[in-house]
Amino acid sequence: MDGLERNMKGEAVDKLLIIGVDVVAIAVLTFGVYFPRHHRRDLVAAFLGINVGVLATTMVLASAPVGAGLGLGLFGVLSIIRLRSSEIAQHEIAYYFAALALGLLAGLSDTLGPLSGGLMALIVAALFGGDHPALFGRHRQQTMLLDRAFTDETALRAHLEGRLGARVLNLTVRHVDTVNDTTLVELRYVLPATVGAARADRVGAA
Numbered sequence: 001m002d003g004l005e006r007n008m009k010g011e012a013v014d015k016l017l018i019i020g021v022d023v024v025a026i027a028v029l030t031f032g033v034y035f036p037r038h039h040r041r042d043l044v045a046a047f048l049g050i051n052v053g054v055l056a057t058t059m060v061l062a063s064a065p066v067g068a069g070l071g072l073g074l075f076g077v078l079s080i081i082r083l084r085s086s087e088i089a090q091h092e093i094a095y096y097f098a099a100l101a102l103g104l105l106a107g108l109s110d111t112l113g114p115l116s117g118g119l120m121a122l123i124v125a126a127l128f129g130g131d132h133p134a135l136f137g138r139h140r141q142q143t144m145l146l147d148r149a150f151t152d153e154t155a156l157r158a159h160l161e162g163r164l165g166a167r168v169l170n171l172t173v174r175h176v177d178t179v180n181d182t183t184l185v186e187l188r189y190v191l192p193a194t195v196g197a198a199r200a201d202r203v204g205a206a
Contacts, residue, residue, distance in 0.1 A: 022106035026051040047099040058107025
């Protein structure tokens with residue numbers, strides 16, 4: 001009986017340790033990486049809520065033989081619901097899936113082993129590096145509505161480079177209205193080195 005109680009206490013300690021590590025990981029991801037860079041308050045609540053909710057649910061499901069399958073199904077269902085509910089940028093999708101993955105890794109682990117702990121650290125590190133302002137900091141993408149109908153791509157590229165003061169890498173014309181004299185274009189461009197460095201410094205200071 002004493003052995004059973006010790007085992008139960010040991011399992012409880014392991015679960016609490018896993019929960020603690022997950023809370024630290026999602027806090028670092030949300031408050032240390034995401035919010036200082038993007039300042040979108042509503043997604044802070046979304047990341048924290050989805051992570052803790054997935055953690056709690058998967059911990060319960062993990063006790064069943066089909067826990068892992070149900071956990072992955074939950075991952076897919078929650079992803080579809082969230083991504084269809086409102087517009088979300090590509091980098092925010094990455095944070096959202098990272099929050100889901102952290103919760104699943106913690107919830108489906110019986111103990112905090114080197115694999116699960118290392119994978120959680122890897123997820124946070126990947127978002128920290130992949131979304132860092134210094135990584136391709138001068139590159140931008142934008143959709144512009146121009147008050148002129150361009151049918152010549154060379155002339156359009158020259159016009160955009162003159163307006164932006166930047167080198168256009170590629171562009172896609174979405175719509176040309178010769179009646180109202182407008183052009184809708186999606187473009188990717190790179191800022192001059194001095195401008196990009198100044199903007200990166202301002203982002204880092206913020």
